[in-house]
Amino acid sequence: MKNLKLAALKGHKRSVVRVGDVEIGNGFTMIAGPCSVESEEQTIMIAEQVKAAGADILRGGAFKPRTSPYSFQGLGLEGLKILEKASLATGLPVITEVIDPRDVSWVCEYADILQIGARNMQNFSLLKEVGRVNKPVMLKRGMYSTLAEWLNCVEYILHEGNMQVIPCERGIRTFETYTRNTLDLSAVPALKELTHLPVMVDPSHGTGKASLIEAMSLAAVASGADGLMVEVHHNPAEALSDKEQALTPQEFNSLITKVRHLYDYIHNDSILAGKNEVPEEK
Amino acid sequence: MKKKELGLQLDKIDYQILKLLDERMELALKWKKLNGDNNGENEQTKFLDQISNRNYGLASPQVCTQVFRSVFAESHRLQSKDFKLIGFQGAHGAYSEVASKVWNSGLIPIPNKDFTEVFENVAAGIYDYGIVPVENSLGGVISQVNQLIIGTELYVAGAVELNVHHCLMALPGTDHRELRTVYSHTQALEQCHHFLVRNKLEPLPFYDTAGSAKMLSEQAPKASAAIASHLAADIYHLDIIKENIEDFEHNITRFLIFSKEKPEVDGNKCSIIFSTAHKAGTLFKVLEVFARSKLNLTRIESIPNQQGSFAFFLDFMGSDKDEKVRQTLDEVRAHTRGFRLLGCYEEKKQL
Numbered sequence: 001m002k003n004l005k006l007a008a009l010k011g012h013k014r015s016v017v018r019v020g021d022v023e024i025g026n027g028f029t030m031i032a033g034p035c036s037v038e039s040e041e042q043t044i045m046i047a048e049q050v051k052a053a054g055a056d057i058l059r060g061g062a063f064k065p066r067t068s069p070y071s072f073q074g075l076g077l078e079g080l081k082i083l084e085k086a087s088l089a090t091g092l093p094v095i096t097e098v099i100d101p102r103d104v105s106w107v108c109e110y111a112d113i114l115q116i117g118a119r120n121m122q123n124f125s126l127l128k129e130v131g132r133v134n135k136p137v138m139l140k141r142g143m144y145s146t147l148a149e150w151l152n153c154v155e156y157i158l159h160e161g162n163m164q165v166i167p168c169e170r171g172i173r174t175f176e177t178y179t180r181n182t183l184d185l186s187a188v189p190a191l192k193e194l195t196h197l198p199v200m201v202d203p204s205h206g207t208g209k210a211s212l213i214e215a216m217s218l219a220a221v222a223s224g225a226d227g228l229m230v231e232v233h234h235n236p237a238e239a240l241s242d243k244e245q246a247l248t249p250q251e252f253n254s255l256i257t258k259v260r261h262l263y264d265y266i267h268n269d270s271i272l273a274g275k276n277e278v279p280e281e282k
Numbered sequence: 283m284k285k286k287e288l289g290l291q292l293d294k295i296d297y298q299i300l301k302l303l304d305e306r307m308e309l310a311l312k313w314k315k316l317n318g319d320n321n322g323e324n325e326q327t328k329f330l331d332q333i334s335n336r337n338y339g340l341a342s343p344q345v346c347t348q349v350f351r352s353v354f355a356e357s358h359r360l361q362s363k364d365f366k367l368i369g370f371q372g373a374h375g376a377y378s379e380v381a382s383k384v385w386n387s388g389l390i391p392i393p394n395k396d397f398t399e400v401f402e403n404v405a406a407g408i409y410d411y412g413i414v415p416v417e418n419s420l421g422g423v424i425s426q427v428n429q430l431i432i433g434t435e436l437y438v439a440g441a442v443e444l445n446v447h448h449c450l451m452a453l454p455g456t457d458h459r460e461l462r463t464v465y466s467h468t469q470a471l472e473q474c475h476h477f478l479v480r481n482k483l484e485p486l487p488f489y490d491t492a493g494s495a496k497m498l499s500e501q502a503p504k505a506s507a508a509i510a511s512h513l514a515a516d517i518y519h520l521d522i523i524k525e526n527i528e529d530f531e532h533n534i535t536r537f538l539i540f541s542k543e544k545p546e547v548d549g550n551k552c553s554i555i556f557s558t559a560h561k562a563g564t565l566f567k568v569l570e571v572f573a574r575s576k577l578n579l580t581r582i583e584s585i586p587n588q589q590g591s592f593a594f595f596l597d598f599m600g601s602d603k604d605e606k607v608r609q610t611l612d613e614v615r616a617h618t619r620g621f622r623l624l625g626c627y628e629e630k631k632q633l
Contacts, residue, residue, distance in 0.1 A: 102459040
């Protein structure tokens, strides 16, 4: 960790990453949306639903790094155009994954935040490329990566001059197969000790099971995360990717209410100090 | 040759035939303006005779005759309608054509190689109107056009303010990641400078924005794109890669529409042109007249004249049917030389 000249917390104020009116690292940020951009209709519908529920940022994949070359690979440029339309329609900023260094400048033309997925965490040419642009980058933790390896990848981006980086915990591979990954929430307070950057959590990939997402979201709030990224689909059974881990808009609505309450409870000093004045019931 | 390549070539030829068909119809309409009721039937009969005797080529003479009979019939059908034509400079899809649709979408836009041709054809009665850009909020006055206005006897029939939005377009199936060069008019390339730098694209100047889109569709240069209007992408069947790529959102071009006859419209804006004697304070005297009449000036421009003097263009809010405006203009006339009321018209905007 001695090599972290720019990412280390030491002597640094905590960083806030600004995207439009949203401040990641100041308050709790909710990112939600479909795993993949499937069509204009689907994306705008889900964007409006998550916006109504209170999401701050819309997610949606246009370029999909899939395990199998025969799986849906995303709509590509067409998907980016749809995301831009959904952003204009709802006013939500947009985050989307970039997997090809040649696409970085083009994704910047359409999206507000670039995401580097877990599989590309140590794709150093891609890291250097996103380090040279003027857009925030969310760097997901690789599924076999230690915190030190992860933070060194963060350092790559910072070193190129882009200081707007948001590490995101999304689960690691363990011997457990019941869940898709094992969400390592200890990484959140650990990262908070090590770096000044805001830290997000992705419980959708972290568990791979819709039924576990709410509990792990609340746990992420308690762990000190600055925000969550969750996958929402209007009809999960028909989603073109990651259908098992997508929440319905109703489930997301209930999740966001609990998350915001818990966050307020933890961060309201007067409540925790027992000084909360509850109005007397008469 | 691969199957896909062959398919693309066939597509290209079909689009070319379609485009030539449209060009032929345009010429038929221009023909009518010059020849009145003579719809060219004699020449067409002669042509049909010739192709019915042709003894080379794959398509049979019967089919060729059939095809051209339909073409001529369509020309006659269009000629029988009372279409109004509006000439513009550039290829189809030019921003002038976009502006002409803002002014009156019922007119038939006809492309011209330069501004002179537009003015000449309006004066000759081939076009009912001509539309030309006079100034741009970023690039300033288009001096070539303003020179032509000084010499013209045409009237201003209308004006349009258009917020110009540039699109990056490429042939269908082009991978955006493989683009290296971008063709367009130098002004459009300059207006999208930051976008081109961000995406590491090399700008290549071309004579016209829409012309670059047309060239792309006809010659298909490798790894290339064009910057032109949304309309141009539609016309030349190009895919839009990114809309609104201009560096500054506020990019307004003002167009004037000219006609041969003085238009009978209730306008709210007037354009005049004049020059003044080479004496101190002559322009001031003219402006003073407007100030006293409380008429709001919206534009004043001086253009060097061939005789070593200056022509002044002046626009103001008001109608030439208003008595106060008439009196003001009489007074202005007394202070100037070569005074001319270019027109009183309504200005339309698409911002």
